[in-house]
Amino acid sequence: MNSPQNTLRERKKAQARAHVLETAHALFHRKSFDATTVESICREASISKRTFFRYFSDKESLVFGxxxxxxxxxxxxxxxxxxxxxxxxxxxxxxxxxxxxxxxxxxxxxxxxxxxxxxxxxxxxxxxxxxxxxxxxxxxxxxxxxxxxxxxxxxxxxxxxxxxxxxxxxxxxxxxxxxxxxxxxxxxxxxxxxxxxxxxxxxxx
Amino acid sequence: MNSPQNTLRERKKAQARAHVLETAHALFHRKSFDATTVESICREASISKRTFFRYFSDKESLVFGxxxxxxxxxxxxxxxxxxxxxxxxxxxxxxxxxxxxxxxxxxxxxxxxxxxxxxxxxxxxxxxxxxxxxxxxxxxxxxxxxxxxxxxxxxxxxxxxxxxxxxxxxxxxxxxxxxxxxxxxxxxxxxxxxxxxxxxxxxxx
DNA sequence: GTGGCAAGTGCCACCGAGTGGCACACAGAT
DNA sequence: ATCTGTGTGCCACTCGGTGGCACTTGCCAC
Known part of the structure; x- marks a missing residue:
């Protein structure tokens, strides 16, 4: 029905999302969840804060996605x-x-x-x-x-x-x-x- | 041992706390918990925000105290x-x-x-x-x-x-x-x- | 290809919860 | 009356999260 992975748009999106997730978990590992600010994740992942919250509804859903x-x-x-x-x-x-x-x-x-x-x-x-x-x-x-x-x-x-x-x-x-x-x-x-x-x-x- | 209610200080404190709690619950009743800001509670209770957080660790502990x-x-x-x-x-x-x-x-x-x-x-x-x-x-x-x-x-x-x-x-x-x-x-x-x-x-x- | 459309993004200003710090007020003991 | 320590007000700040608008970029029709 949906979840299309074919168009370039979708692929890029999924890739970006995965990248953010990866860097976030790396940071959580280095420091802790609470000590890691969303801004630092964005900095590390080269993304704007606003965009982050378009990918993830919450900081917490980085973990519970x-x-x-x-x-x-x-x-x-x-x-x-x-x-x-x-x-x-x-x-x-x-x-x-x-x-x-x-x-x-x-x-x-x-x-x-x-x-x-x-x-x-x-x-x-x-x-x-x-x-x-x-x-x-x-x-x-x-x-x-x-x-x-x-x-x-x-x-x-x-x-x-x-x-x-x-x-x-x-x-x-x-x-x-x-x-x-x-x-x-x-x-x-x-x-x-x-x-x-x-x-x-x-x-x- | 402790929980002294005798000195004027303590009595005032307990009274203030109760007053904040009362006005807060009144506001929660009128609007909702989420729609009620801490600042509005403070305004209503004639208390500063800083003082509020000295009485209650959380906004939530107004409910779960x-x-x-x-x-x-x-x-x-x-x-x-x-x-x-x-x-x-x-x-x-x-x-x-x-x-x-x-x-x-x-x-x-x-x-x-x-x-x-x-x-x-x-x-x-x-x-x-x-x-x-x-x-x-x-x-x-x-x-x-x-x-x-x-x-x-x-x-x-x-x-x-x-x-x-x-x-x-x-x-x-x-x-x-x-x-x-x-x-x-x-x-x-x-x-x-x-x-x-x-x-x-x-x-x- | 080119131009238009819509999705996606960045930026900025903003809100609300919570904290740190400092100056001041005031009850209580001397 | 004075000193002391607790409690309070105020201000500036951090952090998570949102709204709005301008801008870029992939997609599609022609």
């Missing part, structure tokens, strides 16, 4: 699968697919996460993005059964729990340098949700 | 109870206490939520604050048993799930004008976590 597309991919995937599988099976399938995908991108993801961790604003934004995912999940599950308030509540609470375990799992994975198997961690977390959280021994005396 | 204290209260409560109860029982007790507290403050909470909903920045910040709660919960549960990585992961995933269901539950409660019994909703959500999420009938054909 691809997330919207990722969400779209995920929503599509989920809508596809929840048609034939029950919610948890659909999520398990998603975990396998996306877990494998992330497992193979460890280096890039770790570098990105280093940037995110360096700025409170980015951490906040990350959580806000989780909210979008949560809403998407809730809607997928809510539309599968009737639309009574109870079903709606059930879907939203489940969606909240899912994003909660996903975020904490991924954070754990990052902290351990992505050495664990993300798919395994994710599937375990989903089992907790489906079958209930097991009690730990009460080790205090 | 009490949350830090709430978190402290909650953490204290949780630390107290997880010493003698298992995690879920402690959470159930907390749900009863805090649910009752919130149920009795519906009006104030709804007004505040109206403000929060009017600004994406506030919604993001709200989620960031949830992150603080999540960390606090995870730490309380993690310190109860050994500190093996597995226990740690378990505690953090549970904490993520808890905040996920709490947030979605409270959001639902707000959307329905706080007409439901918050304690009941909260306890149901906790049951989901402890015993697993029930399957809904597959209503599609």
């Amino acid at each position: 691809q997330r919207e597309e990722r969400l779209a991919t995920f929503v599509e995937f989920l809508a596809e699968h929840e048609r034939v599988e029950n919610p948890f099976d659909a999520l398990r399938t998603a975990t396998r697919v996306f877990g494998a995908r992330y497992n193979s991108k460890k280096k890039r993801l770790l570098a990105q996460q280093r940037v995110v961790l360096s700025s409170p604003a980015l951490l906040a934004r990350e959580r806000a993005i989780d909210g979008d995912w949560e809403r998407a999940i809730a809607q997928a599950f809510s539309s599968r059964s009737g639309h009574s308030p109870e079903d709606d509540l059930w879907a939203r609470v489940l969606a909240g729990a899912i994003m909660g375990v996903v975020r904490s799992t991924v954070t754990y994975w990052f902290e351990r340098k992505c050495e664990d198997d993300l798919t395994r961690l994710g599937l375990d977390a989903l089992d907790y949700l489906e079958r209930g959280f097991p009690q730990r021994a009460h080790a205090r005396e | 009490q949350r830090e204290e709430r978190l402290a209260t909650f953490v204290e409560f949780l630390a107290e109870h997880e010493r003698v109860e298992n995690p879920f029982d402690a959470l159930r007790t907390a749900t009863r206490v805090f649910g009752a507290r919130y149920n009795s403050k519906k009006k104030r909470l709804l007004a505040q939520q109206r403000v929060v909903l009017s600004s994406p920045a506030l919604l993001a910040r709200e989620r960031a604050i949830d992150g603080d709660w999540e960390r606090a919960i995870a730490q309380a549960f993690s310190s109860r048993s050994g500190h093996s990585p597995e226990d740690d992961l378990w505690a953090r995933v549970l904490a993520g799930a808890i905040m996920g269901v709490v947030r979605s539950t409270v959001t639902y409660w707000f959307e329905r004008k706080c007409e439901d019994d918050l304690t009941r909703l909260g306890l149901d959500a906790l049951d989901y976590l402890e015993r697993g999420f029930p399957q809904r009938a597959h209503a599609r054909e």
Whole structure:
């Protein structure tokens, strides 16, 4: 339909965008996100500030640029699968697919996460993005059964729990340098949700 | 130890702070959070901008001022109870206490939520604050048993799930004008976590 | 090719949030 | 009455982000 890469205009645009992104991340690496001003990025990339904000809506979207597309991919995937599988099976399938995908991108993801961790604003934004995912999940599950308030509540609470375990799992994975198997961690977390959280021994005396 | 309200200085200060808060919320009500500039608040409250930022670290903390204290209260409560109860029982007790507290403050909470909903920045910040709660919960549960990585992961995933269901539950409660019994909703959500999420009938054909 | 059109860019002035610094005011102790 | 330290006002400044306008440059019709 669109996303044409053929005309010279489009190619130049994409190239310029990529160039800005590259220099920006180089600067974030050298200094930190907060300590890097938009102006310095523009200087380095030989672009005007005004133009920068035509490419990127935010300074923050230098970091989270691809997330919207990722969400779209995920929503599509989920809508596809929840048609034939029950919610948890659909999520398990998603975990396998996306877990494998992330497992193979460890280096890039770790570098990105280093940037995110360096700025409170980015951490906040990350959580806000989780909210979008949560809403998407809730809607997928809510539309599968009737639309009574109870079903709606059930879907939203489940969606909240899912994003909660996903975020904490991924954070754990990052902290351990992505050495664990993300798919395994994710599937375990989903089992907790489906079958209930097991009690730990009460080790205090 | 501290929090002295006796000297004239302190009284004046507290009064000034309260006055700013009052006028600010009045303005947020008239216009919206984003459409209200700090300067206009200062003008209305007869205070200088510089002084404003000595009272409030942020424009946003005009809205979220009490949350830090709430978190402290909650953490204290949780630390107290997880010493003698298992995690879920402690959470159930907390749900009863805090649910009752919130149920009795519906009006104030709804007004505040109206403000929060009017600004994406506030919604993001709200989620960031949830992150603080999540960390606090995870730490309380993690310190109860050994500190093996597995226990740690378990505690953090549970904490993520808890905040996920709490947030979605409270959001639902707000959307329905706080007409439901918050304690009941909260306890149901906790049951989901402890015993697993029930399957809904597959209503599609 | 040439000329016109529209997309893309640069520049400048501007806004709003937040900070640093300094001079002044004022409550409280002596 | 005076000294002292806290709190306040004011000013200038930084940084992210926007509006507006002039200008360049790729694209397309002729």
